[in-house]
Amino acid sequence: MFRKTALATVAIAAAAALTLAGCSSRDAGTPGSSSSGDAAGFAKDSLIGVALPSKTSENWVLAGDLFTNGLKDAGFKSDVQYAGASTTVQDQQAQIQSMVTKGAKVIIIGAADGSQLGPQVKAAKDAGVTVIAYDRLILNTEDVDYYVAYDNFKVGELQGEALLDGMKAKKADGPYNVELFSGSSDDANSKVFFDGAMSVLQPKIDDGTLKVVSGQTDIKQTATAGWKAENAQNRMDSLLAANYASNELDGVLSPNDTLARAIIASAKAAGKPIPVVTGQDSEVESVKSIMAGEQYSTINKDTRNLVKQAIEMTKELQEGKKVTTNNDKDYDNGKKIVPAYLLPPVIVTKANAAEAYANDPTLAPLTK
Amino acid sequence: MSGIKDLKKIFGNGNTSSLRQLGILVSLVIIILLFNGLTDGLTISPTNLINVVQQNSYILILAIGMVMVIIAGHIDLSVGSIAAFTGIIVAKLMNDFHVPWGLAIVAGLVLGLIIGAWQGFWVAYVGIPAFIVTLAGMMLFRGLNQFVGNADSVPVPDGYQALLSGYLPEVGPDTGYNNLTLLLGIIAIAAVIWREVRARRTAVRTGAELAPIWVAILRLVLLIAIIAFATFMFAGGRVGTSFPNSGIILVLLVLIYSFVTRRTIVGRHIYAVGGNKRAAELSGVKAKRINFLVMMNMSMLASLAGMLYIARAGASGPQDGINWELDAIAAVFIGGAAVAGGIGTVPGSIIGGLVMAFLNNGLQLLGVGSDKVLMIKGLVLLAAVAIDVINKNSGRFSVIGALTARRNKSGDELGIPVNKS
Structure with a gap:
């Protein structure tokens, strides 16, 4: 009697596990067909993952805040993660994988080391996620879709x-x-x-x-x-x-x-x-x-413009439109030419500081 | 033979440990002279010597605390993170909360003591290995540094910078040198003479074996010459510079901690605990208290190092203190400390730190890339400790012993009876 119950339990559990596994693999499915520029787009409130390196520079801290707010304003759910200072690469690898598991549709990656994320990016790609390299190009992989950075x-x-x-x-x-x-x-x-x-x-x-x-x-x-x-x-x-x-x-x-x-x-x-x-x-x-x-x-x-551009790309992906890029020939990551959107940097000296930082709430008062 | 034996006494009482230090001292002198030759005299120039002190005083202060931790049989991996955490707190206190810098320095030291008490508690009273406790501390305080600092650079006021990374003022008549540095040199020479005289008097009174007077005089002349040379170097830099304040703090700490480790009960107990904890406890040493004090002291010195660094850099930044623990540990082991504990000295560790410092400096003056500098430093660390270990395994280490070994042999050949046991 006991044995029968136990067997039944195991069978049910196994069946459930199989079904779940089946579900998840179907969700992730259609590998290969999920090339960049999915014509279909995806749901408006999808999860967008953002993996940033450690909080060791002002810019990354600011970028994290901007992503959290910007993605929220655009109607997405966001998952913004920082890596630890002494374990950046390992942390990022783990974070990207968990974003895939959580079902993110787009993952924006500010790589700590652009050459050490190949397998994780591949896993994301296989699960149908679009990968955008933010600020630093991800190298030696075919699975990065876009690159957004300053030149x-x-x-x-x-x-x-x-x-x-x-x-x-x-x-x-x-x-x-x-x-x-x-x-x-x-x-x-x-x-x-x-x-x-x-x-x-x-x-x-x-x-x-x-x-x-x-x-x-x-x-x-x-x-x-x-x-x-x-x-x-x-x-x-x-x-x-x-x-x-x-x-x-x-x-x-x-x-x-x-x-x-x-x-x-x-x-x-x-x-x-x-x-x-x-x-x-x-x-x-x-x-x-x-x-x-x-x-x-x-x-x-300006980190604001860069984050804005990355979110803009995400929106285009969501709507199923073609993603805007302005340099499709120069950014060879060793495996493919990554379509890139490059923003022009601006040189600032004492002479033009007031003008250059006019829109920056922290820096503008300093130039007065 | 007795002449050689007496000669050894120039460098202390002639026992093995001071001779091991002598070996490292000789390497330091060789490195300095080598680079001085390669850089056409730049290494031993006032500007560069002042640079070396400014660049390394905070690492050397860490080495003082670290050697005591290592003598007691522990290790501290958290010092860089603690320095960074204290640095950001002190900088924020002064910059954001306008706390006067004197008070901020006191607050920094108190913070160091509190952190140290925290780590000491886990090591001494709960009995968790220091490696684990400080590994945890390394993460904890690095995290706190980022939490508080948010990756911002926080500048520190000029008065604070002037005190901790500045120079002695120019006072008195124009001698062409920094007068206060000259004064320090004179004090140092007087102290050296006084110490020698007192040591000889004590020896006479207690009837201890006395080194011949020529040894004492030779030793004094050597020491005085070195001090005088250094004094003129440091006093002869650009106007407005002197022996750096950070260097004065370092020298004071070296004197205090050398005295503590060599002459006080607490100091000797550190060696006892590190040498054989059970034996020490059985003979009445309170090992827990010693461990607690050693760990607490290290964190306080780490805080001091962090405060010195932000004065030098002019601001606290998110990357402060990264890898400092490794530099300090390297200095201690080059300086002759034993991984197993019980052996090591404060002056030895300072010399070890200076070996790394002058190596770094010399290679930089030559324009060697940072990749090669790292490779060379790694090999030097390995070589320094390897020489020590190999010598220990094959009998006691002695530079002069090695030089005189041939004499002994020739004595044997000449038929002079040698005790072969």
Whole structure:
């Protein structure tokens, strides 16, 4: 008797499990046919997943808030996740998988490391999810559908041009003494920024207008491990001690604001005049520094516009329309050309800060 | 032979542990001279020496606490996170709540003590291994740092920066040097002489074996020459610079903690607990209290390090303190501490930290990329500890012993009776 009941229970449980499994696999089904631009679209209140890296920069924190509010306003349910600071990659892999499990229709990924998400993105794709790479391209996979970002090569170009303009404004004629800094070597964008800047600066170095006194022009020498301010500050200390006891340093190429402020702190501590220093990210402290006449420039890549564009793409997907892109040829992730929507970055100096940040509630008051 | 034995006494009382430190000291000197040659004298220039102190004082302060933790047989992985958490709290207090910076520093130290009491409680009284407790702390306080800081950079006021990362003021007549640094140098020389005289008097009074007077004088001359040279270096930098304030804090802490670990009951008890906990307890050492104090002290020093760093950087940021624990632990082990506990010294760890510091600095001056710097530092750490372990396994380590080994052998060959046991 007991045995029969037990058997029956097991049978029912197994049947239920099978049915459930069957259901879920049917839901996820039609693998292959779920290519980008699903003509059908999906329900208006679907879940949209957003996976962001760790909360170690102002921009990511802001992006998270904007996504939560923006997706809600657009009528979607949202699941915005951050990874832990020391376990970003593992956390993101797990988060993306759970978003797929929860039935997200679109997953927007700000990758901590764009080359380490292949299997998770494939799992998402197989479940019929559309994957949008946000700010950082996901590499070596065919399963990423769209890319939305600021044009990073352009960022580098603008930094290089700003450096030249800033030095020219201080001292009409060269040659100028400059030093170069680049980002962390484990971030693919570091090289793009640096290459962009060098596309402007290298010809000037070759014709003698610019002189890198330390001779350190290789990206391996200029790299700042982990994008950490202390590493940039220490390197700048050494550069000044080694090369600028008698020389004047006119300008420093810095890839972002955090490093720019570290470079300025080093120059101040060494009792040197502050050189022309570039930046990027429009961090609050750097905008203050620019207004105070210390840092020369930063780049405005307004996170609001980028998030807005990502949500715009999501809406187009929901309505079943064709997703708007403006660059379908340059962003090769190693496996395919990813259709991309690139937003133009804006260079900001003291001269145009008020105009550039007019719509930014945090930064606008600082420029008054 | 006795001359060599006496010569060893120049570097302390001639026992093995001080000779092991000597080996590391010799490596440090070699590294400094090597890079000084490679950089055409840049390494030993006032500006660069001041840079090295400014760049490393907070790591070296961590190493002081860490060596005590390691002597007691534990490890602390949470120091970087604690430094970052204290940093953001202190910066916010000053920047957002306009707390005067003196009070903010006190608050930071108190916060360090509270965190330390929390970790010490779990380690000492609940008996959870420090590795686990501080691994948890590493996550907990990093999370708290992000929770409080929200990835913002929070600037700190100028007065605070000037105090913790600034320099001694320029006072008195224009000597071409920073007068207060010169004064510090004179005090240091006087203290060294006084210590030597007192040590000899004590030895005479207690009838202890006395090193020959020429050894004492040679030792004094060496020490005074080094101090005088360093003094002129640090005093001779750009006007407005001196021996950095962070360096003064470091030196004070080294003196205090060297004294505590060598001469006080608590200090000796740390070695006893780390060497053999059961034996120590049976002879009346309160091991729990010692463990508690050691962990609490570490967190307080970590807080101090965090506060020094935000003064140097001018702001607290989200990446502060990442990997600092590893730098501090590396310094301690290069400085001759044993993984199993019971062995290690504060000055040794400082020298170990300086080996890494000058290595880093020298490679940077040469423009070596950060990838290669990491590779070299990793190999140096491994080599330093390997040499120590290999020497321990094959008998006691002694640089001078190694140099004199041949003399012993030749003595044997000459037919001089040697005790072969």
